[in-house]
Amino acid sequence: MTSVQTKPTGAGEAAASTFDSLDPATDEVVGTYPITTAGEVDAAVARAREAAAWWQGLGFAGRAERLTRWKGMITRRSAQLAEVVHAETGKPHSDAMIEIVLAIDHTAWAAKNARKVLGRQKRSSGLLMANQAATVEYQPLGVIGVIGPWNYPVFTPMGSIIYALAAGNAVVFKPSEYTPGVGKWLADSFAEIVPEHPVFQLITGFGETGAALCRSGVDKLAFTGSPGTGRKIMAACAETLTPVLIEAGGKDALLVDSDADLDAAADAAVWGGMSNAGQTCVGVERVYVHESVYDSFLAKVVDVAKSVRAGSDPEAKIGPITMPGQLKVIRRHIADALARGGRAVVGGADAVGDRYVQPTVLVDVPEDSEAVREETFGPTLTIAKVRDMDEAVAKANDTKYGLAAAVYSRRRGMELARRLRSGMTAVNAVISFAAIPSLPFGGVGESGFGRIHGPEGLKEFTRPKAIARQRFKPLMALTSFSRTAKTDAQVAKLITILHGKRV
Ligand code: NAD
Numbered sequence: 001m002t003s004v005q006t007k008p009t010g011a012g013e014a015a016a017s018t019f020d021s022l023d024p025a026t027d028e029v030v031g032t033y034p035i036t037t038a039g040e041v042d043a044a045v046a047r048a049r050e051a052a053a054w055w056q057g058l059g060f061a062g063r064a065e066r067l068t069r070w071k072g073m074i075t076r077r078s079a080q081l082a083e084v085v086h087a088e089t090g091k092p093h094s095d096a097m098i099e100i101v102l103a104i105d106h107t108a109w110a111a112k113n114a115r116k117v118l119g120r121q122k123r124s125s126g127l128l129m130a131n132q133a134a135t136v137e138y139q140p141l142g143v144i145g146v147i148g149p150w151n152y153p154v155f156t157p158m159g160s161i162i163y164a165l166a167a168g169n170a171v172v173f174k175p176s177e178y179t180p181g182v183g184k185w186l187a188d189s190f191a192e193i194v195p196e197h198p199v200f201q202l203i204t205g206f207g208e209t210g211a212a213l214c215r216s217g218v219d220k221l222a223f224t225g226s227p228g229t230g231r232k233i234m235a236a237c238a239e240t241l242t243p244v245l246i247e248a249g250g251k252d253a254l255l256v257d258s259d260a261d262l263d264a265a266a267d268a269a270v271w272g273g274m275s276n277a278g279q280t281c282v283g284v285e286r287v288y289v290h291e292s293v294y295d296s297f298l299a300k301v302v303d304v305a306k307s308v309r310a311g312s313d314p315e316a317k318i319g320p321i322t323m324p325g326q327l328k329v330i331r332r333h334i335a336d337a338l339a340r341g342g343r344a345v346v347g348g349a350d351a352v353g354d355r356y357v358q359p360t361v362l363v364d365v366p367e368d369s370e371a372v373r374e375e376t377f378g379p380t381l382t383i384a385k386v387r388d389m390d391e392a393v394a395k396a397n398d399t400k401y402g403l404a405a406a407v408y409s410r411r412r413g414m415e416l417a418r419r420l421r422s423g424m425t426a427v428n429a430v431i432s433f434a435a436i437p438s439l440p441f442g443g444v445g446e447s448g449f450g451r452i453h454g455p456e457g458l459k460e461f462t463r464p465k466a467i468a469r470q471r472f473k474p475l476m477a478l479t480s481f482s483r484t485a486k487t488d489a490q491v492a493k494l495i496t497i498l499h500g501k502r503v
Pocket of ligand 1 (some may be wrong): 147148149151152156174175176177205206207208209210211212214224225226227228229230232233236245248249250280281282323329375404443447448
């Protein structure tokens with residue numbers, strides 16, 4: 001949580017603005033941070049540009065060595081970082097550890113694989129240009145602006161930061177105003193490993209600071225957050241034709257087939273929907289279940305969901321809603337579902353308190369209600385019965401979002417997964433793709449575009465550079481005014497032999 005304070009300063013001095021980061025469970029101030037102004041953002045980007053040249057000069061091996069040492073430092077201090085995550089988001093310490101562990105694994109992968117994915121590769125030059133040696137290499141863009149959310153304040157922005165750094169870029173990072181302390185921890189620890197130049201800088205503040213980063217002349221802006229803010233980011237970046245990567249929200253579906261392992265599917269539905277108090281971009285929000293197993297699946301979900309409680313004591317499995325404004329959205333979605341004929345089989349209207357939301361499972365909810373169509377971002381699930389898996393796929397795909405999905409099926413997992421319109425799908429598991437560093441991560445539709453993680457995530461922060469080097473004089477001089485009619489006739493003959501055959 002945050003509160004803004006404009007600290008009064010002496011007469012004649014400009015007002016220096018700061019904001020507080022609050023513990024969402026207690027409203028205690030956990031830190032006070034500057035609101036970085038547009039001028040300061042520009043200065044940070046200018047410093048980053050110089051640092052980028054130095055960082056690029058280290059080469060893949062030099063960068064991998066630094067990133068590997070950083071990974072080691074994060075690992076050794078992970079309990080301390082988890083404490084900062086816990087204080088600013090309210091999520092249980094063990095959940096904070098999981099996102100840190102995943103970020104560490106991604107760092108190791110990006111450091112190890114950057115050269116293989118981005119380094120110079122030979123390409124075939126083809127028969128016509130057989131005298132040329134063709135290569136492509138992926139060069140860093142320069143300075144990457146990263147704007148992050150609060151829900152996974154380590155794992156999510158690190159998906160951009162690590163891959164951008166491994167590719168040879170400098171990074172200017174604006175964390176969410178709810179989690180500036182986590183951002184500071186990351187930037188400070190990196191600076192201990194890379195003290196020479198400001199390769200990874202932090203700026204803090206609200207939307208205005210983020211907008212200033214969009215307009216600062218960065219070479220690419222990597223945004224993770226809501227689709228609404230994504231639109232504003234694109235508009236601001238359009239002014240300078242700055243390319244953008246958008247990782248936005250979702251309304252992910254889980255499909256349960258007639259032959260699914262129902263215990264595993266129920267456990268996954270509840271964990272996927274309710275862990276981190278439902279504040280997960282790739283969390284499960286909708287479940288479509290084959291009618292032949294609907295009743296028994298629902299009974300199992302109710303059992304598991306009843307064992308989950310939101311609170312701040314050590315036994316509570318989920319914490320508070322980090323952003324107070326979200327409580328209104330969750331309350332509205334539940335109320336709308338109930339008003340339109342839905343039933344709460346766990347939780348319900350009373351589940352939404354002042355800070356905490358208790359698990360809520362809704363059934364018989366019309367498909368056009370807000371609880372089915374909009375991102376709820378709370379510990380809620382809608383569960384619907386379907387005739388067959390074709391209907392499940394059609395309903396799952398009937399959304400403006402398309403981030404991730406999950407399928408529980410013994411026989412048809414791969415087939416159903418491929419038919420789902422989403423960037424990622426887990427089969428007989430949930431969210432598993434996010435923990436596999438070699439897999440790309442990103443959405444379609446209002447869930448965004450571009451990819452972090454994996455080879456695609458490394459390439460996202462580079463430009464392909466093609467080089468054709470002449471090895472010997474061509475047998476036929478095509479690119480010269482000295483070209484003769486004889487050469488033209490030879491070319492015509494050759495191309496007819498190569499491509500003119502009727503098929
Ligand atoms: P948000 O859109 O409110 O804020 C995200 C960031 O954008 C913050 O740092 C904020 O300060 C900044 N911002 C706000 N207005 C801005 C502006 N006009 N210009 C530039 N920057 C601006 O999102 P949030 O509430 O922090 O995060 C929750 C959302 O993020 C959910 O929709 C969730 O699904 C999504 N999310 C997506 C992914 C993914 O990988 N696809 C991962 C995590 C979260």
